[in-house]
Amino acid sequence: MLMSETDRNARFVREFACHEVAIRAYVRRLVPSRSDCDDILQEVAMVLWEKFDEFDQAGDFRSWAFGFARYKVLSWLRDHGRRRLVLDSDVVAMIADESLEEDSLLEQQRHAFRSCFKKLPGNQQMLMANAYRQDMKIQEVAATSGRSTAGFYQWLYRMRQMLLECVQRQLASEANP
Incomplete structure (x- = not known):
């Protein structure tokens, strides 16, 4: 069933707002500066918006967004590879994989904390x-x-x-x- 444009917009905004901090942290771990992170995050948000119709509504938005963020970071690294503070693509890929694992653990910890706090x-x-x-x-x-x-x-x-x-x-x- 197709979503109305208003429902689509609301759903995207809800999903992105809910996961923006995690996506930003993921990107920030992979690039040398906050301004680079901000630039990449804007590009990620645009791609997510454009591709949102392809997102499986039953799926995990955060993981889906991390995939796009990873490719945007790798693209950014390729384009800015001559800078001294840029990590090699293999190192970034390794950090990205570890960040995904760490994010999952942190989310479990946050969930447990919220449960205990309540x-x-x-x-x-x-x-x-x-x-x-x-x-x-x-x-x-x-x-x-x-x-x-x-x-x-x-x-x-x-x-x-x-x-x-x-x-x-x-x-x-x-x-x-």
Whole structure:
């Protein structure tokens, strides 16, 4: 069944927005500068947009996008090969393969973390989230928790340890069903 143009546009924007950070990180690991990464990412986005009708809607958008990103990076390397900071294509291919594996592991870890984080009571979730907000001072978060700053740091340490252990248990249980 063909999608309407509006549905197609909305679906693409949703998929791309959801995975843009991962695609950018993947490309950034393969090229020497952020500006090069930005240029390549624009080209990748254009190709993904043009080819979106060929994307299997039941498939994995991230993997599909990584494939295009890899070829755009290799093309960029071929065109900019005379620069001193550019890696050999074989090295980039090796890094790209390892990045795909690493991205998969990181996604599993993120999923496990979200699952463990959701198990915390709402007030603890809020305190932890506020502790990592750029616009919040740790002293303010500590005061809202009813703890001293030192006490809040200790609580935060214990919470991070508890989350780490939860993530490790969840990953171990998924590896050994």
